[in-house]
Amino acid sequence: MSLLTGVPLSYVVRNLATRRATTLLTAGGMALVVFVFATVLMLSEGLRTALVQSGSADNAVVIRRGAQTEVQSGVERNQAAVIESQPEVALDGQGRPLASREIVVLISLPKRDSSGPANVTIRGVGAQGAALRPQVRLTAGRLFRPGASEVIAGRSVAGRFQGAGLGETLRFGQREWRVVGLFDADGSAFDSEIWGDAEQLMQAFRRPVYSSVIVRLRDAQAFDTFQARLAADPRLTVETKRETRFYADQSETLARFIEILGLALAVIFSVGATIGAMITMFAAVANRTQEIGTLRALGFTRRRILTAFLAESLLLALAGGAVGVLAASFMQLFSLSTMNWQTFSEIAFGFRLTPGIVAASLGFAMAMGVVGGFLPALRAARLNIVDALRAA
Amino acid sequence: MLLKLIVKNAFRHRLRTGLTLLGVTVAVLAFGLLQTVVGAWFAAADATSRTRLVTRNAISLVFPLPLSYLQKIRAVPGVMQVSHSNWFGGVYVSERNFFPQFAVDAQSYFRLYPEFLVEPGEMQAFLRDRQGAVVGRRLAQRFGWRLGDTVSLRGTIWPGTWRFTIRGIYRGAEAGTDEGLFFFHWRYLNETAQRNYPRRANTVGVFILGIDDASRAAAISSAVDALFRNSLAETRTETEKAFQLSFVSMTEAILLAIQAVSYVVIVIILAVMANTMAMTARERLAEYATLKALGFGPGFVRLLVYGESLAIALLGGALGMLLSFPAAEAFGAQLASLFPVFSIRPETLGLQALAALLVGLIAALVPAEKGARVNIVAGLRSVA
Numbered sequence: 001m002s003l004l005t006g007v008p009l010s011y012v013v014r015n016l017a018t019r020r021a022t023t024l025l026t027a028g029g030m031a032l033v034v035f036v037f038a039t040v041l042m043l044s045e046g047l048r049t050a051l052v053q054s055g056s057a058d059n060a061v062v063i064r065r066g067a068q069t070e071v072q073s074g075v076e077r078n079q080a081a082v083i084e085s086q087p088e089v090a091l092d093g094q095g096r097p098l099a100s101r102e103i104v105v106l107i108s109l110p111k112r113d114s115s116g117p118a119n120v121t122i123r124g125v126g127a128q129g130a131a132l133r134p135q136v137r138l139t140a141g142r143l144f145r146p147g148a149s150e151v152i153a154g155r156s157v158a159g160r161f162q163g164a165g166l167g168e169t170l171r172f173g174q175r176e177w178r179v180v181g182l183f184d185a186d187g188s189a190f191d192s193e194i195w196g197d198a199e200q201l202m203q204a205f206r207r208p209v210y211s212s213v214i215v216r217l218r219d220a221q222a223f224d225t226f227q228a229r230l231a232a233d234p235r236l237t238v239e240t241k242r243e244t245r246f247y248a249d250q251s252e253t254l255a256r257f258i259e260i261l262g263l264a265l266a267v268i269f270s271v272g273a274t275i276g277a278m279i280t281m282f283a284a285v286a287n288r289t290q291e292i293g294t295l296r297a298l299g300f301t302r303r304r305i306l307t308a309f310l311a312e313s314l315l316l317a318l319a320g321g322a323v324g325v326l327a328a329s330f331m332q333l334f335s336l337s338t339m340n341w342q343t344f345s346e347i348a349f350g351f352r353l354t355p356g357i358v359a360a361s362l363g364f365a366m367a368m369g370v371v372g373g374f375l376p377a378l379r380a381a382r383l384n385i386v387d388a389l390r391a392a
Numbered sequence: 393m394l395l396k397l398i399v400k401n402a403f404r405h406r407l408r409t410g411l412t413l414l415g416v417t418v419a420v421l422a423f424g425l426l427q428t429v430v431g432a433w434f435a436a437a438d439a440t441s442r443t444r445l446v447t448r449n450a451i452s453l454v455f456p457l458p459l460s461y462l463q464k465i466r467a468v469p470g471v472m473q474v475s476h477s478n479w480f481g482g483v484y485v486s487e488r489n490f491f492p493q494f495a496v497d498a499q500s501y502f503r504l505y506p507e508f509l510v511e512p513g514e515m516q517a518f519l520r521d522r523q524g525a526v527v528g529r530r531l532a533q534r535f536g537w538r539l540g541d542t543v544s545l546r547g548t549i550w551p552g553t554w555r556f557t558i559r560g561i562y563r564g565a566e567a568g569t570d571e572g573l574f575f576f577h578w579r580y581l582n583e584t585a586q587r588n589y590p591r592r593a594n595t596v597g598v599f600i601l602g603i604d605d606a607s608r609a610a611a612i613s614s615a616v617d618a619l620f621r622n623s624l625a626e627t628r629t630e631t632e633k634a635f636q637l638s639f640v641s642m643t644e645a646i647l648l649a650i651q652a653v654s655y656v657v658i659v660i661i662l663a664v665m666a667n668t669m670a671m672t673a674r675e676r677l678a679e680y681a682t683l684k685a686l687g688f689g690p691g692f693v694r695l696l697v698y699g700e701s702l703a704i705a706l707l708g709g710a711l712g713m714l715l716s717f718p719a720a721e722a723f724g725a726q727l728a729s730l731f732p733v734f735s736i737r738p739e740t741l742g743l744q745a746l747a748a749l750l751v752g753l754i755a756a757l758v759p760a761e762k763g764a765r766v767n768i769v770a771g772l773r774s775v776a
Contacts, residue, residue: 021670029663032656066551071454072481108452108628116641119452172451174622205451206624208591237551257646257730265653268422269660275415276664279408283671336649339642344454346642 007300007308015284015312026280027320030365033273034324038361039331040262042351046187046336047258050349051251053135053188055243058090058220062213062230065239069250069343070104071121074209079236083213088226090216092128098216100126103198105205106345107172109161118337120157120164121345122172123190124198132214135188141166141181144196149204151196152181156337156348164194173204189247192337192348214243253341270368273320277372281313285380292380293388306381313373314366321365328361329353394692398699405672409704412668416708416751417715419661420744424716425723426654427740433647435733437636439568442606444504446635447599447616450626453479456595457625464619465599470612473602475500478581478595482545482554484535490729491531493545493574495581498526504602507565508573514539514560522580524559528571532561534728550581552588572732601629658747665755669701673759680763681771690764697763701756702749709748713741 016023062083067073075083083089084099092098103124108117123129127146130136144150153164158179163170170177177196185191202208217223227240241249285292292305300308328351337348403409447465449455459476466474480493498519502508510518510526518524527537537543537558545554556576564571578596586593603612613629620627630638640647673680680693716736724734 022667025663025667025670029660029667032660032663036653036656064551066546066548068487068548072549106452106454108450116638118642174624174626205455261650265422268418269657271418272415272657272660272664275411276660276667279411279664279668279671282408282411287675336645338645339639 007295007304009311012308012312012315015288016316019284022280022283023316026276027316027323029276030273030317030320030368031323031327033269033368034321034361034365035327036269037262037266037364038325038328038353038357039351040258040265041357041360042328042331042353043336043349044255044258044262045352045354045357046349047251047255047347049352050187050189050191050347051247052244053186054190054247055245056132056134057242057244058217059132059243060215060217060223060226060240061243061246062215062238062240063211065237067239070102070211071106071343071345073211075101075211075213075238076209079238080210080213082233082235083230083238084215086215086226086229088217088222088229090218092131096128098128098132100129100132100214101198101210102126102129102212102214103202103205103207104211105201105207109164109170111160112162113160118161119339119345120161121193121343122151122201123193123195124201125195126198129195129198129214132216133185133190135186136190137184137186139182139184141179144180146197147200148197149175149177149200150180151177151194152183153179154191154193154195155182155184156191156335157194158182160337160348170194173201173206175204187350189347192346250342251340251347254338254347266364270364274368274372277313277317277369278376280316281309281373281376282379284312285309285376288380289383289388292383293385293390296383296385297389302381305383306377309377309380310370310373313377314369317365317369317372318362321362324365325358325361394695394699397696398703401672401676401696402700402703408668408671412665412704413708413711415661415664416705416748417711419657419751420709420712420748421715421719422657423654423747424713424736424740424744425719426650426657427743428716428720428723428734428736429731430647430651430654431737431740432731432734433640433643435568435731436570437633437640439507439566439570439733440632440636442609442631442633443603444632445601445603445609445613445616445629446632447601447627447629448597448635450617450628453597455625456592456597457599457627459594459596461599461620461625461627462596465601465616468612468615468619470603470605470608470615471601472604473500473504475504475600475602476578476596476598477501477600478578478597479549480545480547480576480581481549482547484543484545488729489535491534491572491574493576495578496575497578498575501575501600504600507569508562509565510560510562518559521557521559522577522583523556525556525574525576526560526562527558527574528732529561529563530571530728530732531574532558534572537561550585550589550592552584554584567735568733570732572728598635600632658751662751662754665701665705665751666758668704669697669755669759672700673697673763677763677766677771680766681768684766685768685772693763693766694760697760698753698756701759702752705748705752705755709745709751712748713744716741716744 063073080101084097090098105122106119107122109120110117144152158164166179166182168179230236230240331351332353335348335350337346340347449457462474475497478495480495482493518526539558541558543556547554609631616629617627720736
């Protein structure tokens with residue numbers, strides 16, 4: 001560094017240390033900006049992970065044509081049989097198709113912290129339902145028995161809703177349902193669901209039709225043929241999507257909202273922080289006019305003065321950025337639950353810090369430092385030696 | 393003399409003051425916009441009437457109620473009028489053009505919602521046309537619809553392509569009335585459902601009850617729910633406000649985050665402003681010492697610093713508040729599908745002014761004390 005700038009790095013560091021209050025305030029402001037910036041990125045990433053992990057590439061979701069979500073959809077029994085019997089559908093060891101006829105409804109449940117009710121997704125799954133989602137693991141209790149009024153609850157539902165814990169009972173559809181097991185779906189959207197036996201739930205809710213059919217394809221490439229065949233079948237009025245695509249589509253609005261909000265905040269905040277850096281650096285230049293004159297007189301070139309002040313500004317920003325990212329990393333301990341507008345149901349997701357986000361946040365901080373520091377550094381470099389030495 | 397000094401001082405460092413001013417302006421503007429977003433969230437709940445109750449299926453909103461409940465609900469003492477509506481959830485050209493559509497029992501519905509103002513002639517035309525629709529003024533503007541235009545919606549809950557003719561455009565009676573809704577005849581929906589989906593015919597999404605006495609809302613609600621306890625479709629009745637707030641509470645986390653962020657903006661600008669004042673005071677220690685040597689007391693110096701800080705903060709605040717109006721206009725137009733009502737509330741302006749005032753005061757706190765306590769001899773010797 002010292003070779004690059006000519007002005008020793010220790011000079012830069014000491015300058016910042018001398019004006020402690022100003023340095024702290026400016027870096028603190030930047031740290032806050034970077035904190036918010038990183039947090040929003042982490043939220044986007046958390047939502048993305050929750051949805052990416054919900055789908056697997058070789059699964060396909062079949063819903064009624066035009067329905068955007070499983071809740072709106074309806075697939076008749078005979079249609080479900082046709083879908084399952086397609087040649088592209090993989091078979092299990094006993095020659096049965098790897099498919100699950102599912103019913104998805106929303107029920108309104110009171111939260112444990114009594115902050116009002118929220119819509120929870122109840123999914124009735126077929127016998128192969130769990131096998132189609134390898135990310136779902138039972139963590140406590142056992143699976144529901146087919147034919148019984150039993151359900152299992154996802155990790156983030158069990159803790160947050162009344163009656164959804166292990167051994168407790170939920171009341172809906174004129175029946176009591178015992179929670180006999182808890183499952184962990186590895187941060188995916190299933191963590192926010194309650195699962196039961198599809199046939200039992202259909203009776204309870206008096207819905208004679210399924211919401212969707214999920215199938216495992218023989219291989220991921222078979223999707224296009226499968227989709228085309230179902231679309232051409234006159235007995236069916238369905239739409240086929242890859243499971244990964246299906247879940248990404250479902251949260252498009254929420255993801256876009258978070259992105260727009262994050263972008264707007266980043267722009268507004270960075271204006272404030274850049275101004276802060278600029279003020280600090282202008283003051284630093286003004287206060288050190290004589291010093292700069294001396295440096296120039298000693299033979300340091302304009303370019304080297306410019307780099308020294310830019311380095312000072314960058315260091316300031318980097319310190320703020322590091323503190324901001326560090327603070328943001330603690331947000332990983334929390335998770336957020338909100339309603340997904342498109343499915344109308346609760347979804348819980350965490351903040352996820354990735355190396356990419358760390359890099360982006362620090363890059364953002366450095367950009368603020370460069371932009372804020374450039375004009376003042378330019379002024380420092382342009383000072384005339386004689387005038388600068390005379391200034392008092 | 394004091395005022396003159398303050399103004400002169402404030403604009404001595406034109407660049408620094410200008411930058412700080414810009415910062416405060418942007419922060420107050422951002423704060424106002426974020427608060428307006430939060431307010432827009434509550435707009436639907438604020439526009440509700442205390443004499444309207446909403447009855448829905450107790451399981452959740454996605455389950456319908458049988459139309460036959462209508463007569464039973466009407467017989468409950470205290471219920472003056474009953475209407476019903478269904479969420480249609482159709483798509484106009486593309487998913488991005490989202491707006492709410494309701495299939496309603498037209499006559500009773502518009503009686504219950506006097507805030508939707510429709511010209512009598514248009515109302516007549518709407519009632520006569522089975523496929524007629526009444527749309528909000530803002531919605532009509534958004535898509536350039538005129539009376540007599542045909543609009544096709546692609547059904548998601550009710551499959552198929554649905555054609556409507558716009559017969560009326562309603563205005564809101566108050567500023568907070570949602571002018572972005574689309575109403576059509578429930579009859580039209582039901583006739584088609586009877587043909588194509590007989591299982592879902594004769595069902596409604598929610599009943600809306602007009603009651604005579606708002607103070608009896610709780611009693612009437614439980615009387616209605618008691619009617620249908622242990623039936624195939626149990627009901628939950630609540631005031632219209634509670635019904636709307638239940639949507640707000642589902643997105644509470646986002647709301648809290650926006651609110652928190654709006655205060656963070658103010659804290660950030662406070663740091664910038666405090667920095668400016670700290671630098672200013674440090675540079676002027678010698679001046680303050682001079683003033684004191686001339687006989688001015690510490691109170692005068694304090695006033696000088698506070699005055700300068702407040703002048704910058706309040707000027708920036710005022711600029712930010714002024715800019716909020718065009719900004720909200722532009723923002724609201726962009727997010728019309730998300731926030732049908734997007735206007736700056738008086739409370740928001742008050743909060744903006746308060747934020748600017750607090751930033752000005754707090755930023756001057758430490759520098760003012762430093763200036764006031766400066767030792768004359770040490771101050772005169774000090775070099776910035």
